[in-house]
Amino acid sequence: MTEDEIVGEGRYVYCMFDGDEKADFGQMGVDNSLVYTISCQGIGAVVHHCEAKPYTTKDDQKAKEWILSHHFIIDCATRSFGTVVPLTFDTIFRGDDEIVRNWLSKRHEPIKKLLTELKDKDEYIVQIFLEEGVIDKEVEEGDDEIRRLKKRIENVPKGMVYLLGKRLEQRQRDRKRLLIGAYSEKFISQIKGLVEGVKIGKRNPEVPEKWKGKQVIVNLSCLTHKVDVKRLGDLLGEINTKEEFVVRFTGPWSPYSFVDRLEVEN
Amino acid sequence: MPIKIDEDNLKKGLLGLVVTLVEIIEEVLEREAMRRMESGRLNEKEIDRLGRALMELNEAIEHIKEDNDIKDTVHSLRADLDDVVEEAFDVLINPQRWEKEGVRID
Numbered sequence: 001m002t003e004d005e006i007v008g009e010g011r012y013v014y015c016m017f018d019g020d021e022k023a024d025f026g027q028m029g030v031d032n033s034l035v036y037t038i039s040c041q042g043i044g045a046v047v048h049h050c051e052a053k054p055y056t057t058k059d060d061q062k063a064k065e066w067i068l069s070h071h072f073i074i075d076c077a078t079r080s081f082g083t084v085v086p087l088t089f090d091t092i093f094r095g096d097d098e099i100v101r102n103w104l105s106k107r108h109e110p111i112k113k114l115l116t117e118l119k120d121k122d123e124y125i126v127q128i129f130l131e132e133g134v135i136d137k138e139v140e141e142g143d144d145e146i147r148r149l150k151k152r153i154e155n156v157p158k159g160m161v162y163l164l165g166k167r168l169e170q171r172q173r174d175r176k177r178l179l180i181g182a183y184s185e186k187f188i189s190q191i192k193g194l195v196e197g198v199k200i201g202k203r204n205p206e207v208p209e210k211w212k213g214k215q216v217i218v219n220l221s222c223l224t225h226k227v228d229v230k231r232l233g234d235l236l237g238e239i240n241t242k243e244e245f246v247v248r249f250t251g252p253w254s255p256y257s258f259v260d261r262l263e264v265e266n
Numbered sequence: 267m268p269i270k271i272d273e274d275n276l277k278k279g280l281l282g283l284v285v286t287l288v289e290i291i292e293e294v295l296e297r298e299a300m301r302r303m304e305s306g307r308l309n310e311k312e313i314d315r316l317g318r319a320l321m322e323l324n325e326a327i328e329h330i331k332e333d334n335d336i337k338d339t340v341h342s343l344r345a346d347l348d349d350v351v352e353e354a355f356d357v358l359i360n361p362q363r364w365e366k367e368g369v370r371i372d
Contacts, residue, residue, distance in 0.1 A: 159317030160310065166320075167300050203352065 010052030011093045011100050014073045015254070017044050017081035018115045025076055030055060030069045030089075038097050040104040043111050046077045046084075052094040074254050083119045085111060086254035114259060121196055122252030124222045124229070126236060127205065128187055129214035130180065134244045139175045146171055184217045187239060194232045197223040199257045211248060221257035282339030285330055286347070289340065292327065296320055 012030060020042055025035035033048035057063050070089045077084045093099050104111065140146050149168040153161055192198055201219035224232055233249065240247040299316050302308050308316070331337045 156310070157314045157317075159314035159319075159321065161317070162321040162324075163296075163299055163303055163313060163317035166296050167303070170297075170300070203356075204349070 007051045007053050009096055010050045011047045012050045013087055013091050014046040015077050015084040015086045016111050017084045019044055019081055029073055030066045035073055038100045040101045041108050043104055045100050054090045083115055085114050085259050086256050118255050120226050121223050123255040124224050124251030126220045126222055127248040128218035129246045130217050131244055139172055143175055180217050187218050194228050195222040195224045223255055223258045278336055281334055282336040286340050286343040292323055
């Protein structure tokens with residue numbers, strides 16, 4: 001028996017939603033699969049039939065299409081059912097509809113709790129970048145050590161200029177790091193006050209071309225209630241008017257970053 | 267985290283790695299020199315001599331990088347190493363940073 005023959009039936013699960021509705025999304029899923037819903041005890045899952053093995057490809061274009069289809073279905077489900085608990089690409093259950101139903105039943109309480117917690121909330125990505133050069137003036141201002149080193153460096157021999165120059169660079173770097181740290185903490189604390197939850201992202205996130213090369217000082221995923229989005233937008237707009245900072249604010253996204261505690265067995 | 271070395275040119279990659287390590291040693295020496303300079307134990311002549319020696323070492327390293335076209339390799343290795351160090355410190359200083367925040371299901 002070949003490996004392909006022993007791979008059994010599976011269900012690719014996109015997301016869970018609150019309700020018993022039966023829906024058919026048509027052949028819009030990953031790899032043009034037919035997407036439909038399975039429900040149990042007042043919660044449902046959006047799924048398609050597949051083999052019980054992960055989708056893998058070496059073709060980047062194909063992978064992108066799959067991921068776009070995954071997000072597209074989650075967007076459709078969000079429009080149809082309101083709040084959903086999105087799962088990551090390639091979440092596959094080994095078995096048939098009944099297996100998914102059993103899982104929904106077994107995990108009913110935490111899924112329901114999560115759906116309640118996520119209700120009327122979306123994920124937004126907030127990234128604040130530093131405009132290079134602008135903060136340097138602030139770094140130098142009010143620092144006696146920098147002033148002293150600059151003065152001392154003026155009339156000394158070459159070797160001393162080198163060492164004092166290194167000391168000056170180090171002092172400027174340290175001051176800059178402190179200043180950035182203080183700004184970063186201040187912004188994160190202001191943002192936390194307006195949202196339901198935050199997750200701190202990577203220090204060096206992948207960003208579009210326009211933002212490449214800029215230093216990221218804040219990278220957050222924010223779980224935000226629909227009514228608070230404007231206030232968050234206003235705060236970020238205010239930060240964006242400062243010449244030292246540029247803000248990238250994207251969303252609404254499905255709250256992927258806030259569902260990772262949901263263990264998917266099978 | 268894997269350190270990326272120019273795979274097309276192992277020699278360049280290895281030399282890049284060696285020069286990167288020498289640069290790190292150079293920085294350690296510079297820090298020690300600054301520390302001694304500030305401690306007041308050295309007179310101006312000694313500081314100048316120390317500064318010139320380190321400056322010459324720096325120039326020699328820059329020449330090696332230029333002559334062997336390994337500036338980018340060294341730069342990329344330094345960036346990777348900086349990331350490793352930053353992340354290690356980040357975890358040591360702020361373990362809570364990596365704890366899962368937000369919505370929980372237990």
